Amino acid sequence: MGDGTLATARLILRPPVAEDLPWLLAAMNTDAVMRHLAGVRTPEEVEAGLAADIAAFAAPDGHRRWTVWLDDGVTRVGRVGLFHVRSPAAPPALQGQREIGWTFAEEHWGKGYATEAAERALGHAFGELRLSRIYSQTSTSNAGSTRMMHRLGFTFRPELGYDDPDYPPEDNPTTVWSLDAPA
Numbered sequence: 767m768g769d770g771t772l773a774t775a776r777l778i779l780r781p782p783v784a785e786d787l788p789w790l791l792a793a794m795n796t797d798a799v800m801r802h803l804a805g806v807r808t809p810e811e812v813e814a815g816l817a818a819d820i821a822a823f824a825a826p827d828g829h830r831r832w833t834v835w836l837d838d839g840v841t842r843v844g845r846v847g848l849f850h851v852r853s854p855a856a857p858p859a860l861q862g863q864r865e866i867g868w869t870f871a872e873e874h875w876g877k878g879y880a881t882e883a884a885e886r887a888l889g890h891a892f893g894e895l896r897l898s899r900i901y902s903q904t905s906t907s908n909a910g911s912t913r914m915m916h917r918l919g920f921t922f923r924p925e926l927g928y929d930d931p932d933y934p935p936e937d938n939p940t941t942v943w944s945l946d947a948p949a
Contacts, residue, residue: 782819846886
């Protein structure tokens with residue numbers, strides 16, 4: 767799909783649009799969803815983040831954060847993205863590298879949507895973008911994301927772990943994982 771849209775058997779990954787804002791505020795900017803992402807943000811921060819995601823999609827080398835919809839084309843369920851590691855706390859070897867991340871609305875947890883969307887985004891990264899390695903980051907406190915990294919085939923990279931001052935002590939250290947492109 768020429769507009770940046772990707773699809774799976776059950777999901778549509780669409781570029782973000784301004785109309786996503788009410789859903790982001792209601793379903794994604796919650797204590798449960800943002801628990802391991804430094805907490806709930808102000809409406810202004812959510813709006814600015816969405817505007818940055820929309821602008822990045824228009825840039826040739828920008829990050830990609832898709833809004834994930836059910837294939838009914840009506841129901842948004844989460845977000846998945848390919849980013850550049852930008853945390854100033856990250857070790858130099860990790861700075862600027864490509865990483866994948868995901869967040870899903872709590873009512874859609876446990877249905878396999880995050881794994882399905884991440885697999886499609888990884889296929890795009892290794893296929894269309896021809897990347898050779900993707901990183902992912904979490905903390906040991908985020909057991910769900912850690913399990914998903916295992917499921918996706920990521921390898922734990924303890925030598926790249928670091929403390930991120932933007933996150934509370936219970937979400938440190940940041941654990942780093944990597945996945946190489948299929949041979």
